[in-house]
Amino acid sequence: SQTIHQWPATLVQPVGSPLSLECTVEGTSNPNLYWYRQAAGRGLQLLFYSVGIGQISSEVPQNLSASRPQDRQFILSSKKLLLSDSGFYLCAWVQLGAGANVLTFGAGSRLTVL
């Protein structure tokens, strides 16, 4: 069965520090991968998505970046965090063409920037 893992679950970082959130998917190949952020009063905002290794589409310009070094690995990074980067980050995957295109989310990573 397919599973999705995100870590760390909770992170407290000072302003200006770097960030790395990791997401891996098991039990599937060549999934589409996504990073969403839930910020207070903002709902679920799509940040990045990837349809394959090394292919990244950015939806919102900001100081975050994403990389997909392997088929089932998706990494969200920042060189210097801002206060506004605080939020709940969610990784998700979907297997297109396998029936209903339903996004499956990970458990999320709570980032607090102080």
Added chain:
Amino acid sequence: DQQVKQNSPSLSVQEGRISILNCDYTNSMFDYFLWYKKYPAEGPTFLISISSIKDKNEDGRFTVFLNKSAKHLSLHIVPSQPGDSAVYFCAASADSGNTPLVFGKGTRLSVIA
């Protein structure tokens, strides 16, 4: 510009009654719609979906209605249970679901025993 709107941030319903959560969209290219449920500190979980070729889809206590002419969909939960208390997100996609989902801001449902 918000393409998917959930205008009610919160809703309170008594246990056993019907909960109706509403969602409006502006992009006429959207043809696939989903509802997700989210508990605090967890990822959203898929609840129910509907494609634009239908106007209703039912799964147990959950029914989604789609009114394409009004660009409106709603989620009905009958009967509501305390365990249904969560934030509900409406989401939409174009190209039969092959484009990334666009989410609304969510509605917090509280079911009171």
